[in-house]
Amino acid sequence: MLLDPHLGTIVWTLVTFSVVFLILAKFAWPNLIGALDEREERIRKALEGAGDAQAQAEAALEEHRDTLATASTEARQIVTESREAAERVHQETIEQAREEAQRLVEQARITIEREKTAAMAQLRREMGDLAIQAASALVDENLDNDRNRKLVDNFINSVPESIKQ
Numbered sequence: 110m111l112l113d114p115h116l117g118t119i120v121w122t123l124v125t126f127s128v129v130f131l132i133l134a135k136f137a138w139p140n141l142i143g144a145l146d147e148r149e150e151r152i153r154k155a156l157e158g159a160g161d162a163q164a165q166a167e168a169a170l171e172e173h174r175d176t177l178a179t180a181s182t183e184a185r186q187i188v189t190e191s192r193e194a195a196e197r198v199h200q201e202t203i204e205q206a207r208e209e210a211q212r213l214v215e216q217a218r219i220t221i222e223r224e225k226t227a228a229m230a231q232l233r234r235e236m237g238d239l240a241i242q243a244a245s246a247l248v249d250e251n252l253d254n255d256r257n258r259k260l261v262d263n264f265i266n267s268v269p270e271s272i273k274q
Contacts, residue, residue, distance in 0.1 A: 239264075 243264045 243261060246260060246264065
């Protein structure tokens, strides 16, 4: 019975469906379509906003990468300049030390030369005094040639070894 089709039931079902369809088409569909269109527009704007945000984020990322690359380049340049400055200071220090050593050697050479000259003058004075003493002794004695020779030899032998050298 339930499955037997009746013409009257079919007609009323079709009429009821048509009326509900017309009411829904007149009042409900425009609101539903409007809501769906609104939702579609919001989603589209959100996607556009997300695209813009992504583009801004990518631009910011690129800017940060450029800044990082610039900072890295500057850091390398600073390190290079520091190394060069340290090398210059090192070379200057070495050069100053060489100049100081050269100056000290020259001073020592001058001092040695001065001391040598003074020692030679002292030695000459002493040898002159010795020669005068020897001559005085010879003149005072007024001896013969053999005795004079013997006297000079004795005098020379009495001179200390350090003076002879």
